[in-house]
Amino acid sequence: MSYERSIKEALDKESGQILTADEVFKISKEAFALRTKSTKKEIDLYCLECHQPLNISGSKKDNLHFKHYPKADSCILKDSKFSSVELEVLSKVYRSKESVRHKNLKRAIGEKLIKISDVSNVFIDDRFIKDSREKRKPDVYCEFGTAKIVFEIQLSDLSLKYIIDRHEFYQRNDISLIWILDDFNINGQKQMERDIKYLTEYQNFFALDESSESFRLNCTYKYVHLTEANQVRTKWVTKSIALSQLKFDVETKQVYFYNYGAKLQQMGLLRDRRIEKLKIKRIEDERKAEEQRSQHKVENLIDRIKNEWKTKFPNLKKIETLIRDLNEYEQDLFEKSSLFVSDDKGSRIHYYFGKAQAKHFNFLAFIINPNLVSISLNELSNEGKTILETIFFNKELEHREYWVKRLAIAGYRFQPVDFNLFDKLYLKKQDVEALKLLCQLSESIGNPLFKATLFDHPKLICTMESAKQNRIVGFGWNQSQWVAFANNAIDSYSEYWNHIESAFKAYGFWDELLKKDSKGTFHKKLKAHHHNPPDYKRNYDYLLSFLYPEAVNNPNQFIF
Template sequence: MVKLNRSINIAKIKETGEVIIADECFKEAKEGFRYRKLFHEKEISFECLECLECGQDLNISRSSLDRVYLRHKANHEPCFLSDNELEDYQLEEYERAVAAKESDRHKELKWKIGNRLMPVPGVESGSVAVDNKFIVKEDGRRKPDVYCRFKGKELVFEIQLSELSLAYILSRHNFYRKHGIYLIWILDTYDVKKQGTKEKDLKYLSSHQNFFKLDESVQEFRLICDYKFSFLTDDNELLSKWLDKSISLHQLKFEEVSWQSYYFDFSRQLAELEEQQKIKRDEARLEREKKLLEQRENNTKVKITGIVQEIKRLKKARAIDFSEVTNEIEGLDLHELKALNVYLGFNNPERYKVPPLFSWVDEAASIGPFFLIFILRCAEIELDVQGSASSGESLFTKVISTLNTYRDTVVKLLFKRGYNLTEADREIYKAKMGIQGSDGLMSYEFCNRLTNRLLVDDVSKHFKLLLIFESIHLGRVTGFHFGDDNWVAFANNAIEYYPKYWARIESALKQSELWETLHQKDKKKTFLKKLESWEASSPVQAEDAFDVVFDLFPHFCFG
């Protein structure tokens, strides 16, 4: 049952095949009633009116306002023209399209297609129907222009000569697809390069983008198919163009999922070409990257070779100043630095029979230490400072036993490079330097304990101050000739000579519980007087030693 029996403006007289327009026949109410009376008395020439869409009988009815109109009979089967959901403009467009099916050209094409289909191999005998077969389903009925069965498939041909409403196109497209029937639109005149609304609406219903028209240059059934063809240019640009080909029914392909028929699958070809285009782009990109990498490697090789040659030249000339080549090395990027260090191989113990640093220490003793100092200072050059000679001698002991001048400078550079003292180093240093070397060893011990080796120079700068904190840390006076527990002399010296750091020294004394001991031992109140004097003057406290003190004594909480 339909929801509402909507009025219709177009119909066919069964007896004569004449198409009438209700608005024209029933323009005047009086005239309309005359037609209605004659119709019901069977005195009018169109004894039965037929719906052009579904072929069902129509009645002439009147409205409460005495308007005469056409309407399906009661309990009619579903018909698209009586669909109450259509807008008025859509109904008008649809009726125009239906009316166009009665033109002479339309009829000519229908019969040509039908007659030419009959002898086609694969078309079932007696299955061809031209404008006389209704396909009736539960959701409606359609009368295609031409119908046939081909190799077990149902095919319908719909001929369109003028602009079509989208509602008209979709009603047929969706109906046939829903019921597993292949719809082939036959156009007569169209321009694939300047497509109108009709062509675009039909094209986008299918991803294949094929247009068909009857090939009237031959007598057998053939269609001219205009199809979109894509191709890649030599520059890997993806372009498309329209081609046409006369094809037989056997050359059509039928896709059951979408119930579409086509000759050339544009979307599949496009997808394949897009993949080829991507592959070619990737290949071109990889080729460009390869060339850029080769160029980069060549440029790096030239740059690194130039730097190495300059280092060799300066070394041979016993140069003192290596600043220019140092600046050049510092300007290298990470890739170039890696290439330089691979080329030099100074941190590779298997590269040289004698570790280069050991040889350079020997050279420094005879011709000067400037090349050795340059190498150690240039942080970008990777070095194995912890390695040992074949005899087991460490680099530290090699420097201590070989160099007299610049010895301390070179040792500190070793610590900056991450050198760690061994017990053998300590023993050898003590044996060589004796008691006079105790301060030097203590300075090296501080360097060895640093977490941040960039603070090595601060150890020398604040060595005595560090000994003060070391004494507090150990709980015995260290590095001063006051005696192990002479805390009064220790504190008097600290507050007198290091007043700018006293606040932190006092804090460390209090945290280590030496503060009470100090006051107990201060029988003559010498320290108390110095403390009162310091508090009275209240000198500004310096911050320049804070980093190295905190690095070595992080357990002291300095507020």
């Protein structure tokens, strides 16, 4: 195994030559002759790293080597252990420092820095920086404002250990280090190129801009940008910059022009904002497109309804299906259309019923169907008429009793003038009375389905109401016919007698009714009924419990 020397080379200041240990100590006779010259001070040997004097020392096996004097200051070649590969790299670095190119760059940097007014204390390869552990002599040192800066020129490959050592030393001594990379390939794959590329978070690399008479650096940095597809991308960019454009990281002592880490974060946030903005825009565009489709759909529906008004035999089944298919937004558009909303020309409901002919029967039924259309029924016409007055005064319209019931089911609130019109219907007096009662009761019911149920069995409702009012209503009988009224009820409405009897009792007329039965006819019917009761029907339980809660228990308290 060959002898491994920690100091590969030394500088002979007398001749300016670099002596390589493996060469000058190869032949023993010549090696010891050289040692004699060193001892006699005929040659002046210095360390290429720390520039301290060296001597030539021997070993038990007569292996000569360069060595620092015992009281020498700290030096990495003296205090650290390097591999043979690392020592070889260091040797190349030291040789490059003595090259013409290296000396020219040092001089050019120093001379240009001196010309800058804010720069002071410029030293070109003649100032040592020491701390308690080491000392270094940078290629160029200067002070720029409050910042202390050193420039280290790199012309050959550097080991990662060498790079980190320099960085930590200057950081420890509150000095910012700028590597001048003379022949650095940013896209290179050599180990040194990869090491130095990712050494700092800023990823700024500097070379002297020799095309400029003043001091400028060519800064190569990783530029962050956002593509049209909102993808964060980077590319290497080189820009000539002045010393004043540099920024200094106070904590790490790193020097940079372009803050890659911060820009990357900012671009990520910008990308996220753009994506969110595009998402919101897409949602808004989709909403507007959907609204336009809905508007077109409603417009087509309205046109169809207008055409049905004009036709002799309107077919509204398809239109009813289309209306039920409307979503909430479309339903709102539909109900706010000119078909149903009144304007300065007058009430729409009065227009339809005022202009209607016999052929419009189905259309009118459609227009006041609360399950399909929301139209104001209680508006007065321009002449101050109620909708019922408009109907009665339109001689083309028949079936007025039907329209009275349909308006009640649709939620119309009857006025005193309306009830006066009931006398014009082709009805018996007791039926007019019953109709008035049902219309009045309908106003207390909100559910259109129960309003319709109200008109399904008017005599049952009149019987219950008679029990409640303690007077016979809607039958045309005088008030002395209570026993006959009760006998008729138990015979005609036996399947609902349980509710009727309960009503008589709840509203305080039961005892009076029994007293009036002097012949006992009602008692006999009552006894027979309870002896063989029918199957009571429950189809009106919800309605009756709402109208007469004192008499009929509510099957479901949440229905109304």
